[in-house]
Amino acid sequence: MGEVEWGAAHAADEPAAPPTGLTVEDCLGAGFRPYGNCLRRSHAGVTVRVYFSYDARHHAVLLEARRDRHGTFVWIDGRRASAPVGLDGGVRSASLAHWLEHRFTMRVLGDGEDPALALSMWGWMTEVGRIAARDRRGWAQVYPAPPAGVTPADYRELGYEFEDERCAFNYLDETGKSTIRVFFSADLRHQAMLIGGPDWIGTLLWVDGESVPVPCDQDFGPLCEQFAEWLDDRFVCTEIGGLWDHPLYDPAKINLLGEIRGLLIWDALRRVRHIVLPRPTEAWRSPILRVSGDSWRIYPDGQAYQQDQPDRVLPIPR
Numbered sequence: 001m002g003e004v005e006w007g008a009a010h011a012a013d014e015p016a017a018p019p020t021g022l023t024v025e026d027c028l029g030a031g032f033r034p035y036g037n038c039l040r041r042s043h044a045g046v047t048v049r050v051y052f053s054y055d056a057r058h059h060a061v062l063l064e065a066r067r068d069r070h071g072t073f074v075w076i077d078g079r080r081a082s083a084p085v086g087l088d089g090g091v092r093s094a095s096l097a098h099w100l101e102h103r104f105t106m107r108v109l110g111d112g113e114d115p116a117l118a119l120s121m122w123g124w125m126t127e128v129g130r131i132a133a134r135d136r137r138g139w140a141q142v143y144p145a146p147p148a149g150v151t152p153a154d155y156r157e158l159g160y161e162f163e164d165e166r167c168a169f170n171y172l173d174e175t176g177k178s179t180i181r182v183f184f185s186a187d188l189r190h191q192a193m194l195i196g197g198p199d200w201i202g203t204l205l206w207v208d209g210e211s212v213p214v215p216c217d218q219d220f221g222p223l224c225e226q227f228a229e230w231l232d233d234r235f236v237c238t239e240i241g242g243l244w245d246h247p248l249y250d251p252a253k254i255n256l257l258g259e260i261r262g263l264l265i266w267d268a269l270r271r272v273r274h275i276v277l278p279r280p281t282e283a284w285r286s287p288i289l290r291v292s293g294d295s296w297r298i299y300p301d302g303q304a305y306q307q308d309q310p311d312r313v314l315p316i317p318r
Contacts, residue, residue: 018061020078022050037105038062046071051100055108058115060100064093072096076116082123087130087173103157110153118154120147125158125180129172132197139200139221146193148209155182166230172197185230190268192228192236201256202226207236207266212273214264215240223257224264229289235316237265237289240275248283259285263298267317274317282311291316 019026024039027050032039038049051060058077065071072091074081084092099122104115124146132138152165160168160182172178177198184191194203200221205212205228214224223242230236241257243249253259261284262277276298278284288299298312299305 015063015073017078017080018075022059022061024052024056037101049097049100051105053104053109053115054106058104058109060104060115062097062100074100074119076119079116081116081119082127083119084122084126085130086126087133087175089130092126113153113157114149114151115157117147117150118157121150121154122158125170125172128180128195129178129197132178132195132200133173133175136199137218137221138197139204139216143195143204143211145211146206146209150191152184152188179226181226181228183228183230183236185233185236187233190230190233190236192230192238192266194224194226194228194238196226197221202241205238205264205266207268210271212264212266215242215275217242220256225257225261231289231291234269235265235267235291237263239287240264243277246278247280261285261287263287263289265289265296270317272317276312276314278311284311294318 027039030041032041032050035049038051040047040049045066047064047066049062051062052058061075063073072083072093074083074096083096086092109115124144128143131141131143135141152168155168156162158170160170162168166184166186168182170180172180172195179196181194182191190208193206196203202222202224203226204222205214205224214222216222223240225239225241228236228238239261240263241261243260243262244258246260249258249260260278262275265274265276267274282300284300286301288302288305290297290299294316296314296316297310298314299309300311304310
């Protein structure tokens with residue numbers, strides 16, 4: 001193991017992946033020595049740390065080349081994982097080492113947990129936060145696709161706050177100005193992610209790892225609300241604003257997205273977007289979408305829903 005890493009760890013090069021199935025005895029035999037909760041070896045400005053989970057079923061390898069802030073690489077069980085970055089693009093080495101030292105090594109990982117996937121999700125989050133913050137029109141930038149298959153257990157491992165079992169929240173960067181919300185379908189097999197950047201009035205949307213186009217204003221950003229709801233395991237919906245030209249819009253009511261709302265509905269099966277807007281005579285201030293047989297029933301607000309008085313009944317696309 002040791003000889004491969006030292007020769008390949010130039011700042012601009014991708015080091016060779018470490019072996020899978022490492023043991024403490026393997027590392028000690030390669031010249032690693034105990035250092036806190038890891039085994040460490042340094043040579044020619046490169047430091048390699050190996051961490052083992054509490055039950056020794058998983059291992060993480062952290063390689064750092066001191067001469068380059070980008071020369072930090074991490075593998076878990078031999079799989080390359082993304083490392084978290086700061087707003088300047090540099091790897092957050094101290095945060096990563098702290099997670100490995102105090103989370104990865106200190107607990108038994110459950111059968112549903114994938115530490116490599118969780119770490120890659122953390123890396124994606126911080127990269128998205130960096131992109132969102134680097135430009136005033138951050139919503140117009142190109143974003144990488146999020147890792148697929150992240151579970152609620154993985155999100156909990158990353159410190160997400162769960163409002164209930166199907167809704168999780170976190171910040172994208174250390175400033176707390178950019179946010180991410182994740183909404184799971186009832187069977188937990190699908191997820192919608194809503195990303196809000198600094199000074200945006202709305203959010204960008206991903207569903208099951210796919211970017212969903214949302215209406216945007218060229219000056220104020222995305223016009224999608226920060227909450228979503230799964231109707232079933234196929235359709236997810238969220239409110240959209242920016243309807244400032246609607247005849248019933250009241251500018252005296254302060255709301256960045258405007259008080260009149262439409263609905264964006266995403267078909268996760270056919271990967272098709274539907275946008276439904278209120279007619280000039282319809283004041284949708286907090287629209288509610290419900291499924292009834294083969295139809296969608298759209299209520300303008302909670303009171304209309306309680307009285308079962310929909311403004312619109314539409315056939316569900318098949």
